[in-house]
Amino acid sequence: MVVFQAGSRGLSAVKGREGVGGGTYRYGAGHACPLQSLISHCGPAVRLIHTFPSRMIDVRAWAEYVVEWAAKDPYGFLTTVILALTPLFIASALLSWKLAKMIEVRDRDQKKKQKRQENIAKATKRTKKD
Incomplete structure (x- = not known):
């Protein structure tokens, strides 16, 4: 089993010694972790969170x-990835919807301005003929 240990170059993988609870977990400066049973039962995500250094x-x-x-x-991995990405998908969908609405409004305004310019051009042609 690969476990992470903080060192001078950041987080590095080390092998744990077999013991009670499936192995000895190390963190920080190589101290034995008191939460062996929790980490071994909860899986890799908890182990990474527990052993994550500030470096x-x-x-x-x-x-x-x-x-x-x-x-x-x-x-478990796919579930975690999907749960982590779901808020980003939702934000992306909302921003896309908002952008589509903004583009519709801009296009509508451009059509109104173009129609107005055409009407002005028609009106000026009529007045010149008279």
Whole structure:
């Protein structure tokens, strides 16, 4: 099992030793985590949240972790991704709708202005003929 540990270069993956609750989890400066049973039962998302340091993350180790999580629990991974992206989809839909309304109003105004200009041009032609 891959677990993350904070180091001088950010977050890095380390192997946990087998013990009670499925393994020893490390965080911070290598201390044993007191929440082993919670982390082992709740899955990778809780482990990442619990071990996340305030420093830069090692992108390669994080990518390996995500791939491992997706391979071990594909339904949980997809559920998490969909739940995380749902607010963005909703915001995108609302902004698209708002933009479509703005474009409709602009087109309507342009048609009114064009019709007005045509009517003015017709009126000036009539007055010149008279």
